[in-house]
Amino acid sequence: MDGTDGADGVRDGMDDDLDAGLLEEELRQAAAALDPLPPALLQIAVDAYVLHRLDAEVAELTFDSLVDAVPVRGTGDPPRMLTFSAGEVTVDVEVTAHGLMGQLMPPQPARIEVLGGPRPGSSLTADDMGRFTAAPPSGPFALRLRTAGDVIETEWLRT
The missing domain is CATH 2.60.40 (Immunoglobulin-like)
Known part of the structure; x- marks a missing residue:
């Protein structure tokens, strides 16, 4: 399948959405494996969220x-x-x-x-x-x- 829709060469919009979704998921997996969130940073984020509710x-x-x-x-x-x-x-x-x-x-x-x-x-x-x-x-x-x-x-x- 070449990703075109008919003789005029226009891409099918559904294929674009599917491709973008797959690419996004692959990038998320790669980022999680190659550059995971440090536990200390996660704890800082949780602590900051708790602090906004002190009042x-x-x-x-x-x-x-x-x-x-x-x-x-x-x-x-x-x-x-x-x-x-x-x-x-x-x-x-x-x-x-x-x-x-x-x-x-x-x-x-x-x-x-x-x-x-x-x-x-x-x-x-x-x-x-x-x-x-x-x-x-x-x-x-x-x-x-x-x-x-x-x-x-x-x-x-x-x-």
């Missing part, structure tokens, strides 16, 4: 309906219910295909970021009753809440 209190996942709830017969796609606790603050979150809905207890206003990877998270505001909504996360996510005096970050979860 945040980690909210513990205390309830997850995927694990803790009794299945109910007849429900097609029930929402996932999550409860996080950090000190006196509790965050209840409902995750559906349509989005996130949540509430802070005790009710209070807060700025909330929905974290979803290396890019800055989407920012939203909880009202005076502590309620907030957001678009559905497309992958693993965490929440960072900034209340009057605290910064709270939830554990990372897969949707």
